[in-house]
Amino acid sequence: MIQLTNVCKDYETAGGRRRILNNINLTIRPGERVGILGRNGAGKSTLVRLISGAEPPTSGTIERFMSVSWPLAFSGGFHGTLTGADNLRFICRIYGADFESRLQFVQEFSELGSYLYEPVSTYSSGMRARLAFAVSMTIDFDCYLIDEVMAVGDERFRERCRVELFEKRADRAMLIVSHSHRYLKGTCHRFLLFRDGEIEEHDDFEEVYFRYKESIGEAFENKEQMVAEMQ
Known part of the structure; x- marks a missing residue:
């Protein structure tokens, strides 16, 4: 279980201190899949970073009673001068995982070919996202944090991501940020x-x-109109 109690997050801006999250109380239980909607800048990705431990809350507590992934497809933790393979080696050392078996998986899943042995700084954003997702799948977690990960790559690659994450890990908890209502x-x-x-x-x-569309100024006249759009 993950328990957030009265969590607040403030940032300093040019216009002064701004509160992004205000007294958030949330429980995520084993096996639950929790979807997040909200306009840009509403705090969705901030919440994901706080739960992952990448940032601390300004106040309140976050208790983790199960292992939590880093945000999937997040490539900001890669060292640019190291190759993709060496970044994987470093992560395996941190988590006490066998490097060789996971290297084979990342080679096959990411489809980066020889670029896996080139510095990550030479990668395109799409290549970095492919590497990040593949590396994320090499470590088992009780809860996965997913921030628009399924936007990575072409349709075939997205389908492989879906199977790897939602079918092979169907028993895991997930916190999912997406603008795709169907997803x-x-x-x-x-x-x-x-x-x-x-x-x-x-x-x-x-x-x-219905309430999300209201919040971004695109309100439906009625729910029947909304259902028609969603089909």
Whole structure:
């Protein structure tokens, strides 16, 4: 289980201190898939970083009683002067994982070919995302943090990502940020809507999507109109 209690996050800006998350209380249980919606800048990715431990909250507590991944497809932790393979070697050392068996998986899954042995600084953004996702799948976690990961690569690669993550790890908890309503509706059990630094929780996707469209100024006249768009 992951438990957030009265979590706040502030950032210093040119206009002064800005509160992005305000008194967030949230529980993620084993095996749950929680989807997150909200306009850009609402705090979705900030929440993912806090839960991963990449950033601390300004106040409040985050308790983790299960292992938590870094944000999937996040490539900011790679060392640019090291090759993709050497970055993988470093991560395997941190987690006490066997390098050779995981190198074979990353070679096959990322389809980077010889670029796996070139410095990551020479990669395109798409190549870095492929490497990041493949490396993420080499370490087992109880909870996976997913921030628009399925936008990586072409349709064939996205399907391979879907099978690797949602079928082979169907028993794991997941926190999923996405702007794709079809993706969230077909994947998640619970839904969080970020508005004004706070979250609204819903079990019904149509309700949360209706309120999400209101929050970004694209309100439907009625739910029937919304359902027609979603089909």
